[in-house]
Amino acid sequence: MNFKITKKQINTVMGHISRLFSVTVILPIYHSILLEARENGIIVTVTDGTVSMREFIQDEITVYETGSCAIDGRLFYDIVKKANDTVIWIRQENHQLKFKSGKAEMKLVTIDSKEFPHISFDYPKTRFQMYSRMLTEAINKTIFSANDQQTRPVLGGLNFKVNQDKCIITGTDSYRLSQVARPVISSNEICITIPKKMLGMQTALFDEDEELYIYFDEHKALMANDNIIIQSVLLDGVFPDTELLIPKHFDTEIYFNRMALLEALDRTSFCRDDGITIVTFDLLNDEIVLTTESKEIGSSIESVSYENVSGNRKVHFSCNQQYMIEALKAFDTQVCVLHFNEDLKPFILRDSQDESHIQLLLPTRRH
Numbered sequence: 153m154n155f156k157i158t159k160k161q162i163n164t165v166m167g168h169i170s171r172l173f174s175v176t177v178i179l180p181i182y183h184s185i186l187l188e189a190r191e192n193g194i195i196v197t198v199t200d201g202t203v204s205m206r207e208f209i210q211d212e213i214t215v216y217e218t219g220s221c222a223i224d225g226r227l228f229y230d231i232v233k234k235a236n237d238t239v240i241w242i243r244q245e246n247h248q249l250k251f252k253s254g255k256a257e258m259k260l261v262t263i264d265s266k267e268f269p270h271i272s273f274d275y276p277k278t279r280f281q282m283y284s285r286m287l288t289e290a291i292n293k294t295i296f297s298a299n300d301q302q303t304r305p306v307l308g309g310l311n312f313k314v315n316q317d318k319c320i321i322t323g324t325d326s327y328r329l330s331q332v333a334r335p336v337i338s339s340n341e342i343c344i345t346i347p348k349k350m351l352g353m354q355t356a357l358f359d360e361d362e363e364l365y366i367y368f369d370e371h372k373a374l375m376a377n378d379n380i381i382i383q384s385v386l387l388d389g390v391f392p393d394t395e396l397l398i399p400k401h402f403d404t405e406i407y408f409n410r411m412a413l414l415e416a417l418d419r420t421s422f423c424r425d426d427g428i429t430i431v432t433f434d435l436l437n438d439e440i441v442l443t444t445e446s447k448e449i450g451s452s453i454e455s456v457s458y459e460n461v462s463g464n465r466k467v468h469f470s471c472n473q474q475y476m477i478e479a480l481k482a483f484d485t486q487v488c489v490l491h492f493n494e495d496l497k498p499f500i501l502r503d504s505q506d507e508s509h510i511q512l513l514l515p516t517r518r519h
Contacts (some may be wrong), residue, residue: 153189153219153244158212159235159253165207166229168380169198171353172205173225182357182418185225186268187249189218197271199227203350203384204271207281210379219244222263273381276369280314280338285360290321290332291351293482293509299325303329306389312366314342320508322394323348328475329397330482333508345391346373350384357382360453398512401492403464407441408456411490412481416454417473420444423452430516433503435467444473459487469495469515479511 169185171418178201186197190489193210228249232240237254244250251258270370274348291310305327313320322329345513349387350373357380358364367374374383420431423444434441469492480488481501501511 153187153221154217154242155189155194155213155215156239156241157209157214159238159240161209161212162232162240165196165209166232168207168353168357169196169205169225170229171356172198172200172203172349173194173229175199179265181222181267181269183224183226184222184263184268185224185228186220186265188265189215189222191215191218193325197268197435199269200349201269202347203353203382204273205353205380205382206271206273208379217243220265220269222250222265223249223260227260231260234479237512273374273383275374275376276367276372277315278340278342278369279365279367280319280336280340280342281363282319282334282336283360284354284358284362284364286334287364288355288360290334293323293332294323294330295348296478296482297323297325297328297330301325304389306387306391309345309387310351311345311391311394312342314338314340317371320394322391324392324394324397327472327514328479329394329510329512330479331394331398331508331510331512334507342368343388343391344368344373345389345486347384347387350375350382352380397498398510399491399493399500400499402493404435404467404490404492405462405485406435406440406458406462406467406490406492407456408490410480410483410486413440413456413488414477416442416456417477417480419454420473423449425449429474430470431476432469432470435461435465467492469494469499470517471499471513471515475513479513482511483509489497 182200188195195208197206203447231251235253241252247258247262249262294310298309307325311322317335318333320333322331364375372383372385421429423429423446425446432443440458441452441455445451479501485503485505487504489502489504496515498514503509
């Protein structure tokens with residue numbers, strides 16, 4: 153294997169690939185990347201055992217000799233990032249990969265490419281279509297609610313439920329739920345749960361104006377364009393039926409300025425117990441009153457004006473301040489609506505201009 157490539161090009165690709173580098177891996181080989189030099193370019197492949205990615209480089213590169221090897225991904229990226237010339241020569245000699253850029257020369261011990269896991273990037277037959285910009289927006293509005301723990305693996309991703317021309321995207325960790333609905337093109341009814349790690353990479357990999365096809369079968373989901381393929385195994389388990397979780401009727405609706413409430417909540421963040429701030433909401437006269445209290449730190453109280461209220465004016469509940477902040481940040485509009493029933497029942501934040509965007513939170517008991 154022997155090729156030269158611009159520093160800019162290889163660093164762009166490694167910036168994509170490095171998002172799959174993990175500190176904890178199942179097998180040591182997962183620290184590696186697979187390099188395959190072909191006559192018309194090179195292919196870089198990486199996997200962490202769950203999510204796999206392949207990127208083809210055919211611009212700003214000249215291949216003099218084909219071949220393949222596996223190499224430590226972090227060390228490879230570190231070398232090409234620090235190259236002191238605009239062009240890097242990379243050549244495989246025996247069991248080493250030789251880098252030459254300017255007056256610097258480095259060598260890395262390679263691994264036989266046969267030791268790298270065999271990964272099939274075959275396209276599944278079933279698919280649906282969505283604009284990359286729309287998918288990115290939907291992911292950003294929901295992914296923070298997906299669970300980071302491994303106690304219920306199926307909650308560690310976003311659920312895509314497609315029916316005719318609409319896709320409902322949902323994330324939940326059992327304490328909160330985020331959901332949006334967006335138009336898609338599909339001839340199938342679909343219900344799959346894709347890990348948040350793969351979805352979190354989508355924003356950096358695909359241009360916002362691209363029309364993306366998401367392919368899947370019972371085992372994996374795959375997204376691709378001309379140069380990049382990323383795929384992941386699907387999460388096992390049954391995703392909760394959100395139709396049963398989201399209340400249909402409410403006693404109270406409060407219209408409020410999103411940024412005013414967000415800034416007031418942010419000012420309460422100092423008042424923590426065990427790293428968590430619990431904030432209490434009360435509807436009094438023409439204001440929403442926010443209070444926090446910590447025996448070890450102190451307390452806060454602040455009132456925020458609302459724009460309109462309808463229904464039962466007796467509103468009192470407590471919730472996780474950070475969850476509330478993340479939910480409010482997911483909205484784009486100036487005015488949001490809080491739908492409330494009674495203390496300890498789930499309440500909903502909704503976009504005043506997009507009823508399909510829902511943020512549901514469970515209240516917290518105060519002792």
